[in-house]
Each structure stands twice: as structure tokens, then as C-alpha cells.
Amino acid sequence: CQEHADWGTRCQQLFNPLPPLSPSEQDLNPDRPLRVGYISPDLFTHSVSYFAEAPLSHHRTPAKHGAEGRVHHFAYCCTPKRDAKTVRIQAAVEAAGGTWREVSSMSELDLAKLIREDKIDILVELTGHTANNRLGTMALQPAPIQATWIGYPNSTGLEAIDYRFTDEKCDPLDTQQTHVEELVRLPGCFLCYTPADPDQPPVLPLPALTNGFVTFGSFNNLAKITPEVLRLWARILLAVPNSRLMLKSKPFACETARNHFLGLLQAEGVESWRVDLVPLVAGNTEHLATYSSIDISLDPFPYAGTTTTCESLFMGVPCITLAGDSHAYNVGVSLLAAVGLEKDWVAHDQDEYVELAVKHTSQLARLGVLRSCLRPRMLSSPLCDAPAFMARLEDVYRQLWHRYIQGGREGMLKQRSERSQRNREHLQRRQQQLQQQQRQRHCAGNLWALCAPGCPSGSSRKAPTHRAFPPGRNSTQGPLWPGVCEPVLLQSIRRNHCSYAHYYNWGASPYRSSLCTWRSSHGTLLAR
Numbered sequence: 001c002q003e004h005a006d007w008g009t010r011c012q013q014l015f016n017p018l019p020p021l022s023p024s025e026q027d028l029n030p031d032r033p034l035r036v037g038y039i040s041p042d043l044f045t046h047s048v049s050y051f052a053e054a055p056l057s058h059h060r061t062p063a064k065h066g067a068e069g070r071v072h073h074f075a076y077c078c079t080p081k082r083d084a085k086t087v088r089i090q091a092a093v094e095a096a097g098g099t100w101r102e103v104s105s106m107s108e109l110d111l112a113k114l115i116r117e118d119k120i121d122i123l124v125e126l127t128g129h130t131a132n133n134r135l136g137t138m139a140l141q142p143a144p145i146q147a148t149w150i151g152y153p154n155s156t157g158l159e160a161i162d163y164r165f166t167d168e169k170c171d172p173l174d175t176q177q178t179h180v181e182e183l184v185r186l187p188g189c190f191l192c193y194t195p196a197d198p199d200q201p202p203v204l205p206l207p208a209l210t211n212g213f214v215t216f217g218s219f220n221n222l223a224k225i226t227p228e229v230l231r232l233w234a235r236i237l238l239a240v241p242n243s244r245l246m247l248k249s250k251p252f253a254c255e256t257a258r259n260h261f262l263g264l265l266q267a268e269g270v271e272s273w274r275v276d277l278v279p280l281v282a283g284n285t286e287h288l289a290t291y292s293s294i295d296i297s298l299d300p301f302p303y304a305g306t307t308t309t310c311e312s313l314f315m316g317v318p319c320i321t322l323a324g325d326s327h328a329y330n331v332g333v334s335l336l337a338a339v340g341l342e343k344d345w346v347a348h349d350q351d352e353y354v355e356l357a358v359k360h361t362s363q364l365a366r367l368g369v370l371r372s373c374l375r376p377r378m379l380s381s382p383l384c385d386a387p388a389f390m391a392r393l394e395d396v397y398r399q400l401w402h403r404y405i406q407g408g409r410e411g412m413l414k415q416r417s418e419r420s421q422r423n424r425e426h427l428q429r430r431q432q433q434l435q436q437q438q439r440q441r442h443c444a445g446n447l448w449a450l451c452a453p454g455c456p457s458g459s460s461r462k463a464p465t466h467r468a469f470p471p472g473r474n475s476t477q478g479p480l481w482p483g484v485c486e487p488v489l490l491q492s493i494r495r496n497h498c499s500y501a502h503y504y505n506w507g508a509s510p511y512r513s514s515l516c517t518w519r520s521s522h523g524t525l526l527a528r
Contacts, residue, residue: 001155001178004129008157008180015108015139017160018116026144028405033062034071034397037120037143039111040151041078041104041132045085045284047307048151052126054192054386055393056093063097070394073098074118076111078134080104108136115142122397125161128152145404148181150191153303153328155179163400166190169334170327177326186396188382189338191331192389193310195379199284203316203375204292206368214361217246217294217317219287220308222257224300225249227264232350233298234268236357243361246276246294253279291315295367296360304332313339313378316371320356322347338383339374 038056042048055073062069075093077100079086090100099118103111111134115123123143127133128151138146139160147163148156155164157180164181167190171183208214216236218225225247237243245265251257262272281287288311297312299305299321305312309319309332321332323346336342344360347353360367378384 001157001180004155004157005180006157007129008155008159011135011158012139012160015136017139017141018112021144030402030405033069034121034401035074035119036071036397037074037076037115037118037123038126039076039078039123039134039137040126041080041134042127042130042151043075043077043079043086043089044081044083048126049085049089050194050196050307050310051150051191053089053092053194054389056089056098057096057194058386058390059096059098060390060394061097065097069097071397074101074115074120075099076101076103076115076134078104078111078132080132108134108140111137112140112142121145121401122147124149124165125156126150128154128156145400147184147400153326153331155181165396166327167334169337170330175325175327184396184400187392188389189334191306191335191383192386193314193383194386195310195314195384196284196288199288201285201289201292201315203371206295206364206371207293208295208361208364209368213242213244214240214296214364215244215246215294216296216298216357217248217291218298218300218305218308219248219290219311220300220305222247222249222251224303224305226300229300230261230264231268232353234265234270235350235354236298237270237274238268239354239358240361242274244274244276245270246278248278248280248290250280252277287311288315291317295371296320296357298357299332301329302326303328304330306331306335309335310383314375316374318345318360318367318370318374320345320347320353320360322350322353335383339378339381 036059038052040048040052043052043056056075059071059073060069061072063072073093073096075090075098077086077090093100101114101118103114106114115137120143122145123138124147125134125138126149127135128148129135130151133151135156135158138148138156139158141160145163146161147165148161149165153170155178159180161181163184164179165184165186167188168185170190171177171185216233218233233245237245247261252261258277261277262275265275266272278290281290291312292315294317297309297317297319299309299319301322302324304321305319309321312319313335318341319332319336321336323330323333333342333346336345345356347356382388
């Protein structure tokens with residue numbers, strides 16, 4: 001997270017933190033009700049709102065639970081334009097005994113001062129590096145304990161934020177993804193989903209049973225559907241005869257965008273008649289009803305769906321997801337685990353992803369039964385059990401509060417300093433690894449220089465459709481080592497413990513799958 005950390009350093013230089021609270025200004029009673037604040041600009045019909053609604057409406061407050069109340073929560077609403085969802089969430093906050101603050105017009109400093117006046121103990125921002133965030137307010141450190149959650153699948157980069165809430169599925173203990181914040185792994189899934197209400201169309205029977213073919217689908221943001229994702233999905237379509245793919249996204253209202261995507265899939269061997277590209281629909285009810293047309297959802301990677309996956313499950317459509325090595329990759333794993341689908345619907349490599357899709361399409365009766373019971377199963381699972389989720393979250397808040405009062409401000413500053421030092425050491429090790437990989441790239445030329453003398457006399461081949469060029473060299477500068485023939489080329493690669501990455505057609509050569517892009521055993525790009 002070097003880029004995030006660099007941004008955080010620059011941001012922090014723009015904001016001088018508020019004066020630290022003195023002991024006389026804080027009630028350090030370890031068991032008193034905590035004052036927890038949430039900052040978000042997404043408290044309207046937005047993906048974050050479906051996960052923010054549980055904490056904003058299910059805290060056990062003194063106003064509602066008397067002596068058993070554990071938290072008095074404050075919602076700092078930075079939403080630029082309110083809608084019906086905003087009104088609903090505000091009503092839920094106030095009905096639960098919380099406090100609603102409209103702060104969208106406030107400056108970062110004024111908002112920080114208001115939070116300080118409200119005597120917030122734990123401040124949680126729900127946006128990260130997305131639109132209309134208030135990371136500047138967080139940099140001012142208005143609360144003694146600060147955390148980030150829900151809205152962004154990576155570090156904020158701000159050392160003023162102490163914690164990042166996640167879980168052991170999204171960020172395992174051995175994760176290599178770095179964060180400026182300390183990770184706090186919540187018990188179970190780190191999210192709690194609240195379905196849209198009253199926009200709840202019924203779950204309809206499995207369409208494959210009447211269509212005579214299986215329809216795969218994804219309603220994720222088009223930016224998540226990369227060429228690599230499309231190639232994998234094309235493999236599924238080619239492996240399941242007569243199957244179809246439905247994609248739904250805003251850009252598909254444009255004919256140019258539709259033609260572009262159809263062209264990408266056609267290049268992978270998928271006929272256009274097997275693909276339905278659907279634009280956005282008018283309302284949320286109509287959006288959810290569109291899931292009645294698909295049998296199985298396909299999760300993109302390396303940025304998995306979140307709200308989209310929950311909507312799919314709610315409409316009875318199970319989702320195949322791919323586990324990976326980062327938080328954004330693994331959100332689907334966490335969601336499916338929460339509803340008990342991890343065993344049969346989580347793949348650990350691309351081949352298994354295809355195998356799972358083929359397997360489930362061969363068991364339509366079983367898939368139909370799962371569809372009919374998936375909504376009640378989801379609603380009774382930990383993913384949608386807001387009271388139980390909030391009881392666990394309040395326990396975590398209490399633990400963080402005890403940790404704070406035991407160490408005080410000095411202890412918190414020491415923790416931030418130690419965390420910063422660990423991050424710097426980790427980044428330094430990472431930079432050393434990158435430098436080593438860079439040296440391997442520069443040594444790539446020696447590999448080809450060694451193998452060229454071994455070419456059989458008079459060997460030649462037709463110029464490749466894709467040529468190889470060393471770092472810093474491009475196709476306008478001519479081919480590299482034109483006398484190297486494929487047999488010696490591949491033998492040399494094997495001798496140097498390189499692994500294949502991508503294969504291209506090298507014209508009329510008998511070695512039609514010869515290598516044009518190489519990666520070392522560490523995955524380092526050597527030449528293109």
C-alpha cells in the first residue's frame with residue numbers, strides 16, 4: 001500500500017490535528033456507554049447503505065435499553081442529495097435512540113470540531129477513497145479512537161486512522177496486503193446486509209428448467225469485468241453447450257459499448273446470440289426482478305462483487321467466486337461462507353472456477369431446490385442477523401475502548417508509531433523484492449544471447465505475429481534476436497526455470513503455441 005501511505009503522508013501535512021484531549025476532558029470509565037460516530041456520504045440508495053443500515057439502526061442505546069444500553073451512536077450524514085433511503089435510515093437511527101447530524105455543508109475542520117463537541121469515543125468512517133469522503137476530517141483526529149470500514153477494500157493510508165475492520169476470510173492472518181491501519185478481524189463476516197424494503201420481488205423458479213439452457217449472469221460494475229474475466233467466462237460458455245451469458249451494466253445503453261463487448265467474447269469463440277447485454281432499469285424492484293432470468297451468478301476478479309452478490313443471493317441465485325490474495329478478491333468468499341455456500345461455490349483457481357460452473361449446470365434439480373430456499377436461508381444466516389452482528393461489533397468496540405484507556409493517548413501514539421515502523425519495514429522488504437525482480441528483467445537479454453548460438457544451421461521461421469522485445473524496446477525498433485529458433489528458445493526457458501504465462505500464434509512455425517510473454521518462477525515479466 002505504498003501509494004496509499006504516500007497519499008496519507010501528503011494528506012496529513014494539510015491538516016493539523018486538533019489539540020489532544022486532556023484526562024479531565026475524558027470519562028475513562030471502562031464500562032460506561034460508548035459514544036460511537038459514523039461518517040458517510042453514502043446514506044442514500046447506494047451500495048454502502050445496505051451494509052451501513054445495520055449498525056445505524058440496531059445499536060443497543062441507553063435511550064431504548066436503559067441500563068443495558070451499551071452505545072449512543074451518532075450518524076454524521078454527508079450525503080449531498082437525500083432520497084427516500086436517506087429518510088428511512090434517519091428514521092431508523094432516531095427510532096433506535098441515536099443522533100442524526102446533517103453535515104454535508106460543513107468544512108472538514110467544522111465537522112471535526114462538532115465531533116469533538118459530541119465527545120465521540122470511537123469514530124468510524126464508511127467511505128475510504130471514494131466520492132465525497134471525509135478523510136480530511138479523520139486526519140484532524142477529532143476522536144481518540146478512529147477506524148475505517150465497509151466503503152473501500154484497502155487502506156486509507158492515514159496514520160490518524162487506527163483500525164480497519166475486516167474478517168479472517170477477506171484478510172487471513174498470513175495476508176501479504178499491507179495496511180497503514182491495524183486490522184481488526186470481526187467475528188464471522190465483516191458485513192451485515194439489509195435487503196431493500198419494500199422492493200422485494202418474489203423468487204421465481206429456475207429458468208433453465210423451462211428454457212432448456214443455462215443462463216449465467218453478472219450485474220457487476222463493468223470496470224470489474226476485465227479481459228481476463230471475460231476469457232474465463234468464455235471458457236465456461238464453451239464448456240456448457242447452449243449456455244448463455246447475461247451482463248447488466250449502465251454502459252450497455254450504448255451500442256458502441258455493446259458491440260465492443262460482443263467483439264471481445266467473439267474473439268474467444270462465443271457467438272453473439274449467446275450473450276445478452278442489458279442496460280440499467282428504472283427502479284430497484286425492476287433491477288432485482290432481472291435476476292429471475294439467470295440461473296447462476298459469476299463473480300468477477302480480482303475485485304469481487306459485494307452488494308451485487310448479496311442481491312443475487314437474496315433473489316435465489318447462487319454465485320461462483322474465486323478466492324485470491326487480497327481483500328477485494330475475497331469479499332465474495334466471506335459472503336458465501338456466511339450463508340453456508342463456501343464449500344460448493346468458492347473456487348481457488350481458474351480451472352476450478354470452470355469446473356464448478358460445469359458441475360452445477362449438470363445438477364439442475366438440485367440447483368432449483370437451492371434457488372427456492374436460498375432467500376430464507378440467507379435471511380436467517382449471520383449475513384442478515386443484524387441484532388447478533390451488532391452485539392459482536394459492540395463487544396469489539398468495548399475491547400478497543402479498554403485497550404485505549406489502559407494505554408491512554410500516549411499508548412495510542414506509541415501504537416501508531418510502532419505500526420508505522422512495521423509498515424515501513426514491510427514496504428522496504430517489498431521494494432527490495434521488486435528491485436530483485438527488476439534485475440531479473442535486465443538479465444533477460446543474457447538468456448537469449450546464450451541460446452542464439454545453439455540454433456541449428458540455416459534454421460529460420462516466419463516472422464511471428466507477436467514479437468518479443470526487451471525492456472524499453474518496442475515494436476517500432478525491430479525484432480529482437482531474429483535468428484533464435486523455437487526449440488532452442490523453449491529449451492533455454494526451461495533450463496532457466498521460467499514458466500509460461502501467455503501463448504500466441506507464431507505464424508507458420510510448427511511451434512504454434514510458442515511463448516511471446518515470459519514470466520520468471522516469481523511471476524516477473526521478463527520480455528514482451
